[in-house]
Amino acid sequence: MPSISSPNDPGQPEHRLDLRLPVDCPRCHGKHIASVAALVVPQPLFFGGPADAPSRWTLGLSCPIVGRAFDADIALPVDEGVQVRRVDVISVDPVPDPALPVGDGNQPPTTATDPSAAAWLTAEFDEWRKSSGLTLRGFAASMLSTSTGAVAVYFAILKYAGLERISGGWRVLTIGPAVLFLASAATWVLALRPGLAWAYDVAEFADYRRRRLVAARRLTDVGLGLFLAAVAFAIAILAAVML
Numbered sequence: 119m120p121s122i123s124s125p126n127d128p129g130q131p132e133h134r135l136d137l138r139l140p141v142d143c144p145r146c147h148g149k150h151i152a153s154v155a156a157l158v159v160p161q162p163l164f165f166g167g168p169a170d171a172p173s174r175w176t177l178g179l180s181c182p183i184v185g186r187a188f189d190a191d192i193a194l195p196v197d198e199g200v201q202v203r204r205v206d207v208i209s210v211d212p213v214p215d216p217a218l219p220v221g222d223g224n225q226p227p228t229t230a231t232d233p234s235a236a237a238w239l240t241a242e243f244d245e246w247r248k249s250s251g252l253t254l255r256g257f258a259a260s261m262l263s264t265s266t267g268a269v270a271v272y273f274a275i276l277k278y279a280g281l282e283r284i285s286g287g288w289r290v291l292t293i294g295p296a297v298l299f300l301a302s303a304a305t306w307v308l309a310l311r312p313g314l315a316w317a318y319d320v321a322e323f324a325d326y327r328r329r330r331l332v333a334a335r336r337l338t339d340v341g342l343g344l345f346l347a348a349v350a351f352a353i354a355i356l357a358a359v360m361l
């Protein structure tokens with residue numbers, strides 16, 4: 119902090135305010151951020167307040183785009199109880215970064231990260247979080263129609279392969295894959311079944327949602343196992359019939 123002595127008021131403690139000020143540039147007609155250091159002195163307020171706005175300053179700035187100087191009349195964001203002694207322009211930045219706070223020099227600048235990668239991952243995270251239930255339901259719905267449809271397909275192929283060639287007690291076995299397909303279908307129905315719960319706040323809802331998703335995921339494991347077992351069983355039966 120540079121110490122600048124003030125001849126007319128040597129006793130008052132000056133201190134420095136770092137400010138980031140948005141300015142409209144008349145040279146390139148864009149917006150810039152001027153970083154300035156203001157030397158201020160605490161000022162007792164008299165009755166009636168300050169006569170004019172003491173925080174208005176005309177700053178000599180230079181456009182960072184086209185490099186031409188211009189004057190900007192700016193209201194400094196300082197308290198009414200301080201007197202601005204001097205304003206030093208530190209830099210003028212071409213593009214205001216929306217992530218940076220404007221007009222408040224007390225906050226440290228945000229750490230530089232790759233904004234595109236972070237934004238992309240955040241968007242992807244939101245998308246996954248939003249669609250996870252939907253993905254599960256979509257999968258369960260398609261598996262429900264697949265496993266019920268598989269029953270009809272299985273019997274059609276079995277008839278074509280020659281069901282009548284199987285005799286007696288062995289015939290009972292041919293119904294096995296159909297039973298497994300139907301059991302799988304029942305599991306998908308359970309996975310799709312709407313839930314009912316009372317959630318009084320977000321935390322309760324989040325807990326319920328998590329439990330629902332975990333339970334539905336377990337049902338899809340069971341349904342998928344039954345479905346694959348049914349397919350294997352059906353292949354074995356058809357092979358036995360045709361050979």
Ligand SMILES: [Zn+2]
Nearest residue numbers: 143146181183
């Ligand atoms: Zn400019």
